[in-house]
């Protein structure tokens with residue numbers, strides 16, 4: 462069964478532009494359609510070797526987002542808490558982060574240090590992600606780089622403490638967000654997706670890749 466199809470072109474003109482929202486650097490239309498399809502191709506063997514799973518959360522219950530990872534570490538959650546794990550829950554090593562994904566990190570951060578985790582989140586029609594901080598990493602001076610593929614997702618961004626004003630922005634397929642500097646510990650979440658707004662994934666849904674330096 463093919464999880465993804467290729468060759469589907471959205472009938473719209475997109476122009477690259479850079480926005481700032483609460484310190485988040487949003488590179489609109491950073492990836493042209495062909496590059497998006499190449500990324501999907503690169504992700505197919507990763508998802509085969511390390512299938513998506515629905516993590517349990519410490520308070521009980523399960524995340525609506527399905528996820529897996531590539532890299533030396535994968536983000537994991539269960540009743541005991543959030544953490545990075547050296548293996549997929551099936552006991553296999555996480556696959557390597559595909560080169561075209563590392564190239565995005567290189568281009569946008571210019572850092573010598575490479576990310577050691579690429580968290581892959583899949584949002585189906587009803588999936589969302591509550592407001593949270595990314596704080597399971599050792600050194601917050603490294604940014605988190607987030608790549609959106611597939612259906613549009615409504616990103617909500619707040620400040621460094623819970624509560625207070627939030628702002629929202631729709632992320633479209635091919636957008637890349639750099640969460641660094643003061644915004645590295647900003648609360649963020651995804652309220653909803655516009656299911657079937659993109660044709661990149663034949664079954665619909667949104668993939669989000671976040672590149673992180675864990676150790």
Ligand code: SIN
Nearest residue numbers: 582607616651669671
């Ligand atoms: C995340 O915070 O891990 C994902 C953000 C997103 O899906 O845009």
Ligand code: MN
Nearest residue numbers: 593594595649
């Ligand atoms: Mn996050």
